[in-house]
Structures are given as structure tokens and as C-alpha cells.
Amino acid sequence: MSEDRPETRIVKAGRRAQWTQGIVNPPVWRASTILFDSVAAMRAANPPEDGTLHYGRNGTPTQWSLAEALTELEPGAAGTKTFPSGVAAIAVALLSVLKPGDELLMVDSAYAPTRGFCDDVLARLGITTRYYDPLASGGDLFGDKTRAIFMESPGSLSFEVQDVPGLCAAAKKRGVVTLLDNTWATPLFFPAMAAGVDLAILACTKYISGHSDLMLGSVTATAAHWDALCKTSRAFGQHVGPDDAYLAARGLRTLAVRLRQHEASALKIARWLAEQPQIARVLHPALADCTGHEFWVRDFSGASGLFSFVLNGGGDAARARLVDGLKHFGIGYSWGGYESLALPVDPARLRTATTRVQEGPMVRLHIGLEDADDLIADLAAGLAAYA
Ligand SMILES: Cc1ncc(COP(=O)(O)O)c(C=O)c1O
Secondary structure, three states, X not given: OOXXXXXXXXXXXXXXXXXXXXXXXXXXXXXXXXXXXXXHHHHHOOOHHHOOOOOHHHOOHXXXXXXXXXXXXXXXXXXXXXXXXXHHHHHHHHHHHOOOOOEEEEEOOOOHHHHHHHHHHHXXXXXXXXXXXXXXXXXXXXXXOEEEEEEEOOOOOOOOOOOHHHHHHHHHHOOOEEEEEXXXXXXXXXXXXXXXXOEEEEEOOOOOOOOOOOOOEEEEEOHHHHHHHHHHHHHOOOOOOXXXXXXXXXXXXXXXXXXXXXXXXXXXXXXXXXXXXXXXXXXXXXXXXXXXXXXXXXXXXXXXXXXXXXXXXXXXXXXXXXXXXXOOOEEOOOOOOOOOEEEEEOHHHHOOXXXXXXXXXXXXXXXXXXXXXXXXXXXHHHHHHHO
């Protein structure tokens, strides 16, 4: 593991000479069959994780290079597996640590399909999910059957920041495995392994790729969990197409500069919104009244471009008109690309363990790379009409 700073590592990571053959970007190697000179050579082939070509499902240097780059962003990690989506990464990570009879602790602010996987697939496998308050600090959270705790910090609709190091320390004492959906911060703003996380998950669909043109997920694991992760991923036949892996690796190289711009523009807009009379509250981890703000201050080195605001009065129809009327904000799921997005969201409907979510019509914004003042002017016109 290199001692270089993250911005330097992100440029160099995964670009092994034998994979790039002298060009800058590791190229697209498309393959199903990989040919050997002889039967003996085929039998002698090492497992692909050691860098040897074997069979297309196990990837080619295109996927290995991306995985190695993501590993290098998490000091303390043993390796990274890539997946066809963020949800696939979450599913395999969970299945790699859980077995029938286990209990999983799942944060109540988790991304809805993560909850769906627990409530459906894990339940059918005899694995119990207990939802917990995102502000819990460990202590009496763990039961006799608790095998793993899943965190998502901040929650991607309501933005509560969790005490990830505290929860990890408490989990370690009980032998409980820790998993984190780190998509919002990425390892640049929150190195998960250093905080004690065993399995760090990214929906690379968002900031890693950064251009809203592919689906991809990743799980980076410590040595203790690496073999089980590889085995489970292989058993489920997980594979990422080389074109998507190439694009994600290409996007990754500019992650640091993109994130700093998303951060600056989002903060400017969040602070402006907080002063508008039509806004009841802005949910942004870097604002002092955000739930868990103190953990953001202590643990994060930046804030990305995704946050929510709650409108003062009005209902769903008025909120829809506001979103429809914005000219610089697209209406659509996902986030992390270069473009701004607005989405009506209702996180309170998903909760089963906590009711702390602010009342009122909520809108989630992803602040893209447009000029922040143009975005503010757009929001100002929308809010004037809303009033
Ligand atoms: C926080 C978070 N985690 C995971 C995912 C899932 O990623 P994907 O859409 O690549 O399956 C998303 C997608 O919106 C997300 O917002």
C-alpha cells in the first residue's frame, strides 16, 4: 500500500504495467473463453485473483485494474470485488457473512432496496433483520444472535450521520461483522477500513463512475472477510462487463476534483436554501442542525453533492409542481453524475424503528457541476412560485 495521498493514489492505482501494456488507461479486454497453449498450461494456471487469465467470468485486467484501484483507496483492505450494481454488491456482501439463524442489525435509514433484500431474501433464508436507530452508539444494541451490523452514513434520503467508528468498536468487542454503504462519502471523504469497517460497499453507479452512464457496485473487504466474499461472489456468478469496468475506472481518475466541486456547490446551495422562508429545514451533514452533524465533523473530510430539504407547508401536488418547474434539475433516480437532479422523497414511510424524520414535503437534490448561481436562480424562481 502506497504512502501517497489519496489524490495521488487515485491517479496511479490499478495501472499495473502488465495490464496497461504502456498505454495510460487499462484497456477493455473482452473475453469469455481464454485460450491456453496446452492442457498442462491450462492446469497450471493460477486463480485469476492472482492475476492469471482463466475464464471470462472471473474478469480480465480491465476488471482487476478497477478492483485494485478501489482497494488502494482503502488502506487496510485485502481486496475488492466488483458487481453489476450497487444492490448486487450489498446482497453478496450480506450473504458472505450471514447464515440461517443469524440476526442482522440494519440501520433504519437504509436505502429502500437494501431493506427489501433483508425483508424478502434474508427472511426466506431464516436470517432475522432488526432495524435500529441511526443514532445508536452500540452498547446494548447487540443480541446473542447478532452476527452483523449494516450501516449507511449518512442515510441517502434523510442524511443522519452515524457514529461508524463507535459502532465498529462496539461490534468488534462482540465479534459482530461490520458493513457500511459508503456511497455518499466514497473512500475519499470517509476511509471506511480505517474506521473499523470490515466490508465497505460502494454503488459505483454514483460518484465513482460519475457520468450517469453505467451500473456497477463494489465491496472492499479486510483480510478476515476476503475469502468468504470471493467465494460468495463466485457462487452467484457475479460479473461486471469490461466496458462498464473501463468507464468506471476512467471516471474514478477525476473523482477527487469532481467531489470537491460537488461539495462546494452543494454547500453554497444548502446554506442559501436554509435562509429561504419557504424552507422548514435543510438536511445536509455539514450543516450544524443535521442529525449526527458532530460525527460528520469528527470523521469526514468532506461532503458530497447529495442532500434534502423540507418545505414549509404545501403538499405533494405543490411539491411536484416545484420539481417539474426547475429547468436545470433533471427528475430521475440515482445521483453522483455531473448533472443536477431533484426528486420528491418520503423517507418517513420506510421507517419501522424510528420516527425522527422531519414532517413536511421533502425534496432531495443532487448538485451537479453546473454553475451554483444558475442553480440557485432556478431554485429561487421555483420557491417564489411555491410561496
Ligand atoms: C445509498 C445507495 N446505496 C446503494 C444504491 C444502489 O446502487 P445501484 O443503483 O447501483 O444498485 C443506491 C442507489 O441509488 C444508493 O443511493
